[in-house]
Amino acid sequence: xxxxxxxxxxxxxxxxxxxxxxxxxxxxxxxxxxxxxxxxxxxxxxxxxxxxxxxxxxxxxxxxxxxxxxxxxxxxxxxxxxxxxxxxxxxxx
Numbered sequence: 001x002x003x004x005x006x007x008x009x010x011x012x013x014x015x016x017x018x019x020x021x022x023x024x025x026x027x028x029x030x031x032x033x034x035x036x037x038x039x040x041x042x043x044x045x046x047x048x049x050x051x052x053x054x055x056x057x058x059x060x061x062x063x064x065x066x067x068x069x070x071x072x073x074x075x076x077x078x079x080x081x082x083x084x085x086x087x088x089x090x091x092x093x
Contacts, residue, residue: 029072056087
């Protein structure tokens with residue numbers, strides 16, 4: 001089952017400078033594992049040492065935040081779109 005993954009600019013060096021890739025996965029956790037197989041080094045940028053999505057990384061499935069779904073157990077189906085979005089902090093004082 002192919003899922004379209006939107007890759008943020010800071011991680012595109014790991015995907016051969018591609019902003020979108022297609023990866024298989026039954027759920028978000030499996031998708032991340034398959035991303036790592038296809039693009040070594042990407043998982044450590046998305047997940048912490050325990051394998052959980054880092055708190056400053058937001059993952060959306062069809063524009064819905066997985067934190068409000070089933071997190072890494074959020075199911076995926078053919079044609080879904082997953083966006084990986086690093087949190088942005090800062091601003092003026």
